[in-house]
Amino acid sequence: MTVPVLELKGVTKSFGERLVLDGIDLSVDEHEAVALIGASGSGKSTLLRCVDLLVEIDDGDVFLDGEVITDPSVDEVDVRRRLGFVFQAFNLFPHMSVIDNVTLGIVRGQGVGSTEAVDRGRALLEKCGLEGREKDRPDELSGGQQQRVALARAFAAEPRAMLLDEVTSALDPELVGDVLEAVRELKLEGMTLIFATHEMSFAREVADKVAFLHSGRIIEAGKPEEVLDDPKEPETQKFLRRLLAGGRI
Amino acid sequence: MTKGARQAAREKAKKARTRRGQTIAVVSSAVVLGGLSALIFTSSGWPDVQETFFSAEAFRTSFPDILKAFWLDVKMFLVIEVVVLVLGLVIALVRSGRNPVFFPIRLIAAVYCDIFRGVPVILLIYMFGFGIPALGLSGVPNDPILLAGFALALAYGAYVAEVYRAGIGSVHQTQTDAALAVGLTRTQALRHVVLPQAIRRVRPPLLNDFISLQKDVALVSILGIVEAFQQAQIFAASTFNYTPLVAAALLYLAVTIPMARILDHITARGEVNA
Structure with a gap:
C-alpha cells in the first residue's frame, strides 16, 4: 500500500471557546486532488492553515509522506518548504516586483541561486500567461493575474502538495476562469492538491475526491459524483440545495 | 447645440x-x-522693534560667527539622526518580538521608551551634561557635546522606536503568513517582508521627528556649548540687540523647511500609491 502524501488523523482545533475543527480524518494520495466544500465558517480555511502549520492544532496529527509534521520537535520551516499555499486574498508582497514575489521563497528559503531562480520564475510566469510582467508591482496587475502570480510563487519551490484556500473567491467573476485554468494545469501535471472552493462545477471537474465540511467535521466524503449528485447526509443535501437555489451550481 | x-x-x-x-x-x-x-x-513700537530685531548692521556683524557655530548643530543632528535610526529600530524589534527569552530585554526597552519619551528633552540634556561628569567615573567621556548628543539620541531613539513599532504593527498578519508559507523563517519574514513595508510607511513620521530634532539641537546650549543659538545669545547679550537671534532662526529654517518639503513630497507620493 502506498503512503498518502498528506494524512490528517483526528485533527482538532479551537479558537477560544469555539471548536473549529472537530476530529478531522482525511487522506490525500499522490497526484490526487481533494476539494473541500462547505459553508463559510465550516473550517475549510483553518484545516488548510493547520496542514501548512500556520495554525497550531490542539489534538490529532498531520502526516506528510508518512512522517508526522505536527510534533513540536518538527522544524516547521522545513515542512512549509515542502508545501505550497495559495491564499484567498493572494497576499502577494506589495513592495516587490512580480518576479521577486515568485523567487523570494526559493532564494532565501532553499538557497537557489538568484539567476536560476529568476529563470525558473520566468518560465512559471510565462506558463501562467504573465510573460513581460516580471518587473511590475502586484498592484499593477488585475486580481486574476495576482492570483496566478501567487500560484506561481507557491509552485516555484516544487512542493509535494499544494493547498489552495478559495483561490477564486476574491475575484471578479470574469477573472475566475483564468485562475481555474491554472489550477487545472497543476492537476494535469500531477500535483497533489487540497483546495477549498465554492465552485462546485470546478470541484466536480478537477477533484478526485470531495469532502463536505460542516461545523468542523467532515460529514461526507467521496467521489465528486457521489457527494455532489447523490449526497447521503441531510446537511450535505441542504448545503447543495441552497447553492442550487442561489444559482451557484 | x-x-x-x-x-x-x-x-x-x-x-x-x-x-x-x-x-x-x-x-x-x-x-x-x-x-x-x-x-x-x-504700531507705535515698530521702529524700536525694527531696530532691536531686524537691524541690518547687527545682522552683518553677527551672521558669520553664528553660521560658523551652526555647523556644530548640523554635525550634531546628522550624527544623532543616524544613531537614532539604528537605535530606534533595534528597540522596536526588541519590543515587537515574542520570544520569552528576551522578556527582560523587552521590559527594559519598554521602560526606556516610557522614561525617555516622558521626560522633557531639556532635562535629559541637563542631567546627562552635569550628572554624568559628577559621577567621576573613569573612562566615561566628559565632553559636553558628546553627553548632550547621548541625551538627544536616547530621547529621540525612544520616539523613533515607537514610530517603527507602529509601522511594524501596521503590516498585516497575512503578509507574515505568506512569507512563512513560501518557506521563510520568522526572522527572514521580518527582514524581507515586514520591515521593508513598515519602514516605507513610517517615513513621513520619521522625517517629522527629524525636523523636530534639528531644532532641539539648540537645547544643548544649556551646557554652555557654543552652537548657533548660544552664539546668537552671546551677541545679543553684549549688544542688547536681538537681531542675532533672528539670524539663528533663519539658519534653523534653512534646514527644516527643505526637510518639510521632502516630507510633503513623500507623503503625496504615498497617497498616489495607496
Whole structure:
C-alpha cells in the first residue's frame, strides 16, 4: 500500500471557546486532488492553515509522506518548504516586483541561486500567461493575474502538495476562469492538491475526491459524483440545495 | 447645440471657474497679509522693534560667527539622526518580538521608551551634561557635546522606536503568513517582508521627528556649548540687540523647511500609491 502524501488523523482545533475543527480524518494520495466544500465558517480555511502549520492544532496529527509534521520537535520551516499555499486574498508582497514575489521563497528559503531562480520564475510566469510582467508591482496587475502570480510563487519551490484556500473567491467573476485554468494545469501535471472552493462545477471537474465540511467535521466524503449528485447526509443535501437555489451550481 | 459646442462651453466654464478661484486667492491674500503688515508696521513700537530685531548692521556683524557655530548643530543632528535610526529600530524589534527569552530585554526597552519619551528633552540634556561628569567615573567621556548628543539620541531613539513599532504593527498578519508559507523563517519574514513595508510607511513620521530634532539641537546650549543659538545669545547679550537671534532662526529654517518639503513630497507620493 502506498503512503498518502498528506494524512490528517483526528485533527482538532479551537479558537477560544469555539471548536473549529472537530476530529478531522482525511487522506490525500499522490497526484490526487481533494476539494473541500462547505459553508463559510465550516473550517475549510483553518484545516488548510493547520496542514501548512500556520495554525497550531490542539489534538490529532498531520502526516506528510508518512512522517508526522505536527510534533513540536518538527522544524516547521522545513515542512512549509515542502508545501505550497495559495491564499484567498493572494497576499502577494506589495513592495516587490512580480518576479521577486515568485523567487523570494526559493532564494532565501532553499538557497537557489538568484539567476536560476529568476529563470525558473520566468518560465512559471510565462506558463501562467504573465510573460513581460516580471518587473511590475502586484498592484499593477488585475486580481486574476495576482492570483496566478501567487500560484506561481507557491509552485516555484516544487512542493509535494499544494493547498489552495478559495483561490477564486476574491475575484471578479470574469477573472475566475483564468485562475481555474491554472489550477487545472497543476492537476494535469500531477500535483497533489487540497483546495477549498465554492465552485462546485470546478470541484466536480478537477477533484478526485470531495469532502463536505460542516461545523468542523467532515460529514461526507467521496467521489465528486457521489457527494455532489447523490449526497447521503441531510446537511450535505441542504448545503447543495441552497447553492442550487442561489444559482451557484 | 452640437457636441463640439457643448464641449467648448464646458471648457470655457471651467476656465472661468479657475480664473475666479485664482482671483479670490490673490485678493484674500492681499487683504490678510496687507492687513497684518499694516497692523505691525503702523504700531507705535515698530521702529524700536525694527531696530532691536531686524537691524541690518547687527545682522552683518553677527551672521558669520553664528553660521560658523551652526555647523556644530548640523554635525550634531546628522550624527544623532543616524544613531537614532539604528537605535530606534533595534528597540522596536526588541519590543515587537515574542520570544520569552528576551522578556527582560523587552521590559527594559519598554521602560526606556516610557522614561525617555516622558521626560522633557531639556532635562535629559541637563542631567546627562552635569550628572554624568559628577559621577567621576573613569573612562566615561566628559565632553559636553558628546553627553548632550547621548541625551538627544536616547530621547529621540525612544520616539523613533515607537514610530517603527507602529509601522511594524501596521503590516498585516497575512503578509507574515505568506512569507512563512513560501518557506521563510520568522526572522527572514521580518527582514524581507515586514520591515521593508513598515519602514516605507513610517517615513513621513520619521522625517517629522527629524525636523523636530534639528531644532532641539539648540537645547544643548544649556551646557554652555557654543552652537548657533548660544552664539546668537552671546551677541545679543553684549549688544542688547536681538537681531542675532533672528539670524539663528533663519539658519534653523534653512534646514527644516527643505526637510518639510521632502516630507510633503513623500507623503503625496504615498497617497498616489495607496
